Structures are given as C-alpha cells and as structure tokens.
Ligand SMILES: [Ca+2]
C-alpha cells in the first residue's frame with residue numbers, strides 16, 4: 001500500500017495551487033477500494049480546506065491517484081466555473097458562485113469498485129492581501145477597492161476595513177508571509193473568514209512583541225473564522241488575540257497562537273454570549289498574570305475546543321483556561337503539557353461548567369507551593385463532566401502530584417468513566433468511581449514529552465501495556481482522536497474499545 005506523508009503543524013502542501021489563491025492543509029486521506037481485484041485504487045486531493053475569492057481565485061486541485069480509475073464524479077455539483085475533469089480527476093477554474101464551507105466528495109470508479117476522497121470548499125466575495133505592510137485603506141473602506149498607498153497594496157488592515165463595509169460574509173486571503181500590524185485591527189463587525197496559507201506560512205504579528213494592543217475585537221453578532229494562520233505576540237490586553245463581548249462567534253481552524261500576553265485570557269477573552277469553536281490549534285507560550293493563560297470565559301460565554309496542543313502557557317488561575325458563572329467550556333482531544341500556573345489549576349474555575357473528553361493533561365505545574373496543577377474547583381458553583389482522560393504528573397510548587405483539587409468540596413465532579421490518574425486524585429477521589437476509572441495508576445506514555453505522531457498537532461502515545469489502551473468508555477468516546485484517526489479502534493484485538501487520552505492507538 002502506498003504511504004501517504006503527513007505534514008505537521010498545519011504545514012502547507014502546495015500541490016497544484018496557483019499564486020496566493022488556494023489554501024491547502026495537510027492530512028491527505030487514502031481510501032481503499034471496495035473490491036479486491038489485486039490492484040489498489042486510491043485518490044487523495046492535496047487539501048482538506050480550500051478557500052477562493054468569488055470570481056477571482058484560480059483554483060487547481062490535482063489528485064494523487066493510484067490504480068487506473070475509469071471515471072471521476074463529484075457530489076454535490078461544484079460552483080459554476082469550477083470543473084472536474086472526469087478522466088483525470090483534476091478540478092480547475094475560477095469559481096463564480098458562492099459556497100460556504102461545503103464538503104465535496106469525489107468518487108473514482110475502477111473496474112472492481114470505487115474509492116472516494118473529500119475536501120471542503122469556501123467561495124466568498126472578498127479580498128486578497130498582497131502587502132505584508134500595515135496601512136489604512138485610502139478611502140477608509142468606503143468603496144470596494146482594497147488599496148493602501150502607505151502599504152503599497154492591499155494590506156490586511158485595508159482588507160478588513162473594506163470587508164467591514166460590504167454586506168454579506170466576506171473572505172480575506174493572506175499570502176505566505178508575515179503581516180505586521182502597528183495597532184489593533186478595526187473592530188470586526190460583519191461576517192468574515194480570514195484564511196492563510198497554513199499556520200507555518202501566514203503569520204500575523206506586531207512589529208515588536210507585546211506592544212500593548214490586541215489583534216482585534218469582534219463586535220455585534222458576526223462570525224469570524226480564522227483558518228491556516230499564526231497570530232503571535234499580541235497584548236498585553238484582555239484577549240490578546242481576540243476579544244468578544246457580544247453574541248458573536250469566533251471559529252478557529254488549523255491555526256497557531258504563540259507569545260500572546262493577556263490581561264484576562266492570554267489568547268481569547270469572551271463574555272456576554274460570545275462563543276468560540278476551535279478545530280485544530282497549537283497554543284504555545286501565551287499567558288496572563290491573571291485568569292486563563294489561553295482562554296478566559298466570562299459570564300454566559302462558551303467554548304468548544306477540539307484537537308489542540310497547548311504547552312508553556314501561563315496563568316495565575318488556569319494556565320490553559322478559566323471560566324465564570326454560566327460559562328461552558330468543552331475540551332475534547334487535546335494534549336495539555338508543561339503549562340504553568342502561578343496559583344491554581346491548568347483548568348480552573350470559580351463557577352461554570354467544564355465538559356472534558358479524551359484529554360491528555362500531563363506534566364503541567366504550579367509555582368504555588370501547594371498549587372493544584374490539573375482540575376481546580378474554586379467554589380461550590382463549579383461542575384465538571386469528565387471522561388476518558390489522563391491526568392498525570394501535574395505537580396505543585398513543592399513537586400508533589402496534585403492532579404485534581406476542590407477548594408470547596410461541594411463542587412461537583414461527574415465522572416463518566418475512563419480516567420487514568422497518576423495520584424490518588426486528592427479530594428476528587430470520592431467522585432472518580434465511574435467505569436474504568438483508575439487512580440494511582442501510571443499511564444505509561446512514550447518518552448518524556450509529546451511528539452509528532454501524525455496529524456497536525458503534537459500528541460503523547462501510550463506505551464505497549466499502558467492502561468490507557470482500551471482504558472476509556474465507548475459511550476463517551478470521541479469519533480476521532482486528536483490526529484483524526486478513528487475511535488474506538490481495536491489495537492489489542494479485544495474489540496473496538498476507546499483509549500483514554502487524546503490519541504487512539506490504531507491496529
Ligand atoms: Ca478602498
């Protein structure tokens with residue numbers, strides 16, 4: 001069988017894409033033939049996510065094909081102007097109608113069966129940034145032309161100003177370069193997709209680290225999506241990258257955040273109905289001297305964070321996250337390693353609800369001599385629902401393990417089972433009695449730190465013989481692991497049982 005290489009950290013796979021036009025992410029899929037005629041038939045398009053500006057961007061998607069398919073077809077129908085060559089499988093053209101994050105599936109038919117691959121396509125009106133310099137639009141975004149004389153082109157700022165002035169969801173495409181901002185962007189007040197060429201390629205940063213302003217604030221009720229970008233070194237400010245204090249939605253896909261400094265919320269600070277959805281993110285060296293090294297959720301806000309790696313983030317209460325009354329924080333398939341709190345908790349909360357599933361929370365610490373370094377419940381108004389997760393080697397400032405601690409023992413930890421916890425779980429132990437909960441148990445992970453085990457973010461594999469293998473509960477099993485591999489998988493031969501932690505060992 002042909003091996004398919006994988007790129008880590010949302011790297012660019014530039015097969016077949018022209019100019020700055022086409023965004024391609026890693027994770028090509030290989031599909032085995034339904035039949036078994038002896039020759040393997042497979043197709044893999046170079047991208048999982050493609051972004052194109054309406055009537056502007058030339059798209060060219062050339063599939064990697066093995067075997068000899070007789071015909072290609074696609075469903076649903078492509079936007080006008082984009083054509084699938086039924087003999088080669090190549091998709092090319094300039095799209096002339098809108099598609100808003102639509103999944104397309106291509107079928108390659110062979111003599112003995114057919115195989116499929118799919119990708120997502122976004123076609124929206126918008127602007128291609130072609131200057132890495134900062135500068136305002138010449139008419140402040142009043143007309144539909146994005147041009148900044150100061151930046152000698154369409155700058156990111158001019159593109160946002162221009163997009164803000166247009167009706168309907170807009171798309172801004174970034175090139176593979178570092179886009180420098182001298183001040184916060186104008187508030188984002190209409191639906192917008194900001195897509196780069198991959199998190200190792202398209203970077204947005206201030207001229208000097210941590211100049212005292214954030215990246216941007218989302219105001220009103222729009223949806224902002226960041227895809228395939230790195231946003232680094234903003235703040236200090238509450239929500240150093242993005243703040244949302246209205247019924248707005250922030251969506252993050254396959255992006256990276258480094259070196260941002262918050263007041264509250266080293267990367268994101270939300271409140272008053274704002275929502276955050278993350279699918280694929282690397283968070284490193286962000287922090288706050290206060291609440292939530294990566295995320296702070298104020299009253300009434302919520303976050304759903306999946307497939308993430310977070311390391312070296314710092315916060316006083318919650319080196320990764322901190323939440324308030326009415327806030328709901330869901331974390332699934334994330335690896336949290338070597339984050340440091342100054343007082344209590346990698347995940348902390350005075351009030352609100354956490355939903356934790358298939359998380360590997362290992363090797364975090366506190367500088368507080370008696371500071372908890374895993375789950376931390378400050379008041380009796382905190383509720384956790386937790387399943388299929390590994391909490392290990394999270395240590396207080398004295399070096400003692402402290403994976404779970406209730407400051408107020410009336411707080412509620414609902415264990416749904418499948419935990420591997422390396423210490424006796426302190427005063428959380430009485431509630432860690434779900435199916436497959438194992439306390440004072442070494443999870444036996446490979447090596448001393450997370451590593452590239454496939455997929456876009458770093459993960460930490462269990463060793464052979466680890467209690468995490470088949471140590472979860474299927475009723476709470478995420479459908480895929482942090483790498484995108486299917487769950488539950490049957491690596492041990494005893495049937496498909498969910499593994500504890502963010503990765504699922506594959507047969
Ligand atoms: Ca203009």
Ligand SMILES: [Ca+2]
Nearest residue numbers: 470489497499
């Ligand atoms: Ca398993």
